[in-house]
Amino acid sequence: MKFTAMLCLFASIVFLFLFLLHSLLRFLTSGSGRLKFPLPPGSLGWPYIGETFQLYSQNPNVFFASKVKKYGSIFKTHILGCPCVMISSPEAAKLVLVTRAHLFKPTFPASKERMLGKQAIFFHQGDYHTKLRKLVLRAFMPVAIKNIVSDIESIAVDCLKSLEGQVFNTFQEMKTYTFNIALLSIFGKDEILYREDLKRCYYILEKGSWPKSSHLGGKQSRIILICSNLSWVTTGLTDEQIADNIIGVIFAARDTTASVLTWIVKYLAENQSVLQAVTEEQVAIMKSKEEGGEGKVLTWEDTKKMPITTRVIQETLRVASILSFTFREAVEDVEFEGYFIPKGWKVLPLFRNIHHSPDNFPEPEKFDPSRFEVAPKPNTFMPFGNGTHSCPGNELAKLEVLILVHHLTTKYRLISFCLFSSAAGLVLGPQSGIQYGPFALPQNGLPITLSLKT
Numbered sequence: 274m275k276f277t278a279m280l281c282l283f284a285s286i287v288f289l290f291l292f293l294l295h296s297l298l299r300f301l302t303s304g305s306g307r308l309k310f311p312l313p314p315g316s317l318g319w320p321y322i323g324e325t326f327q328l329y330s331q332n333p334n335v336f337f338a339s340k341v342k343k344y345g346s347i348f349k350t351h352i353l354g355c356p357c358v359m360i361s362s363p364e365a366a367k368l369v370l371v372t373r374a375h376l377f378k379p380t381f382p383a384s385k386e387r388m389l390g391k392q393a394i395f396f397h398q399g400d401y402h403t404k405l406r407k408l409v410l411r412a413f414m415p416v417a418i419k420n421i422v423s424d425i426e427s428i429a430v431d432c433l434k435s436l437e438g439q440v441f442n443t444f445q446e447m448k449t450y451t452f453n454i455a456l457l458s459i460f461g462k463d464e465i466l467y468r469e470d471l472k473r474c475y476y477i478l479e480k481g482s483w484p485k486s487s488h489l490g491g492k493q494s495r496i497i498l499i500c501s502n503l504s505w506v507t508t509g510l511t512d513e514q515i516a517d518n519i520i521g522v523i524f525a526a527r528d529t530t531a532s533v534l535t536w537i538v539k540y541l542a543e544n545q546s547v548l549q550a551v552t553e554e555q556v557a558i559m560k561s562k563e564e565g566g567e568g569k570v571l572t573w574e575d576t577k578k579m580p581i582t583t584r585v586i587q588e589t590l591r592v593a594s595i596l597s598f599t600f601r602e603a604v605e606d607v608e609f610e611g612y613f614i615p616k617g618w619k620v621l622p623l624f625r626n627i628h629h630s631p632d633n634f635p636e637p638e639k640f641d642p643s644r645f646e647v648a649p650k651p652n653t654f655m656p657f658g659n660g661t662h663s664c665p666g667n668e669l670a671k672l673e674v675l676i677l678v679h680h681l682t683t684k685y686r687l688i689s690f691c692l693f694s695s696a697a698g699l700v701l702g703p704q705s706g707i708q709y710g711p712f713a714l715p716q717n718g719l720p721i722t723l724s725l726k727t
C-alpha cells in the first residue's frame with residue numbers, strides 16, 4: 274500500500290515535470306525565433322522594483338558604465354516596473370530610433386500620459402503623428418522663430434533685470450523664462466490674457482491638484498476654452514487633441530531648456546577661460562552693432578555669428594545630457610543584433626552613455642567646448658534625439674539660450690553659491706554636487722547672484 278502511494282507520488286511528479294517542460298518549450302518556441310536568439314545579458318534585479326533604485330539614486334553614468342563593463346553595449350534590466358533592454362552603442366540606437374523605428378513605438382510612464390493627455394504627440398505613430406509634427410514644426414522652424422527674436426530678447430532682458438542683486442535659484446528662474454517663451458511662440462505676443470490664464474492652468478496641472486468636481490469638467494475643458502482662439506483650431510484637430518498638444522509642447526519645452534541654461538551658467542562660472550571667450554564674442558557683437566548704427570536689438574543673423582557660444586551649448590548638451598535616455602516599446606517579438614527582445618519590453622537608447630563614451634568623445638568628463646570644432650562621429654551626438662520623434666523645438670531651444678547668454682555675459686558678473694543646511698539654518702557656500710531627479714541638475718537648482726558690470 275505504502276509502495277503504491279509512493280509510486281503514484283513519483284508518477285505525479287514526473288507528469289508535472291513533463292508538463293512544465295512541455296509548456297516551457299511551447300512558450301519559448303512560440304513567436305519569432307525565441308530559441309534561436311537569447312535575451313540580452315543582464316540582471317532583472319528584485320521582483321517588481323527591479324533595479325529602479327540603483328539607477329535613480331546615483332549618478333546615472335555609474336549605473337550605465339558598470340552595466341556596459343559587465344554585459345556589453347546591449348543589456349537587460351528592470352526599471353519603473355518594466356523589463357527593459359538598454360542600448361548604448363550609436364549604431365544600435367540609430368536602429369531603434371530611425372532604421373527599424375516601426376518596430377519600437379514611443380511609450381512613457383503612465384503618470385506622464387495622465388498629466389499630458391493621451392492625444393499628445395509623444396505617444397503616437399503614423400498619420401496622426403505626422404499631422405501633429407507638421408503643425409508643431411511649422412511653429413518652431415527657423416522661418417517662424419526668426420520673427421520673434423526681439424520678443425525673446427525683451428523677455429531675457431526683463432528676466433535678468435528682475436534678478437539683479439539677489440540670490441536666486443537659477444533653475445526656477447530659467448523655468449519662468451522658458452515658460453514665457455513657450456507661451457509666446459504658441460500664442461503670439463498679443464494674447465497676454467490667454468497666456469496668463471494658461472499659465473495658471475499649467476501650474477495647477479503640474480501640481481496634480483486639478484479639482485475633479487470642476488464645473489468645467491476638468492483640465493481639458495478649461496484649456497480648450499483658453500485655446501479656442503488659437504490658430505491650431507483651424508487644423509481639423511479635436512478640442513481635446515489641441516489641448517493635450519499645447520500642454521505637451523509646454524511640457525517638452527520648459528524644464529529641458531531651463532535645465533540646459535542652468536548647466537551653462539554653472540559651466541561658465543567654473544571655467545573662467547571659456548567664460549572670457551564667450552564674453553569677448555558677445556561683446557564684439559554688441560560693439561559691432563553699436564558702431565554699425567544697427568541699433569541694439571539682436572537679430573536672427575546676429576545669433577548665427579556666435580560660434581564659440583554655440584560650441585558651449587553643444588558641449589553643455591553633451592556633458593549634462595539632460596535626457597539620459599528615451600523610452601520605446603517593442604511592438605512585436607524582435608530579433609535585434611543577435612538578441613531576442615520580447616513584445617512589450619521597453620527599449621531605451623542611452624543618450625548619456627553614448628555622449629560619455631571615450632570611444633566617441635576623448636576625456637568625456639572634461640568640459641571642453643573646443644572638441645566641437647570638429648564634427649562628432651555620426652550618431653554619437655543626439656541631445657535632441659533622432660528619427661521621426663526627434664525634437665522639433667531644438668532651434669528654438671538654442672535661440673533662447675544664445676539670447677540669454679548674450680545679455681548675461683555682456684552685462685553681468687556671475688557668482689555661484691550653494692545653499693546647505695547648518696545649525697544656523699540655510700547658509701551659503703561654494704557650489705558643488707548634482708541632484709538626480711527626472712533631470713540631472715546642479716544641487717539646489719544652482720543658487721547664484723548677478724551683479725551689474727561697472
Ligand code: HEM
Pocket residue numbers: 379394395396406409413521522525526527529530533595596599600655656657658659661662663664665666667669670
Ligand atoms: C534643450 C532643450 C531640449 C532638449 C534637450 C530636448 C530634447 C528632446 C528629445 C531628446 C526628444 C526626443 C524624445 C524621443 O525620441 O522620445 C524631444 C522631443 C520633443 N521635443 Fe524637445 N528638447 C528640448 C527643447 C524643446 C523645445 C523648446 C520644444 C518646443 C518648442 C520641444 C518640443 C518637443 C516635442 C513636441 C517633442 C516630441 C516630438 C515627437 O514626438 O514627434 N523640445 N526633445
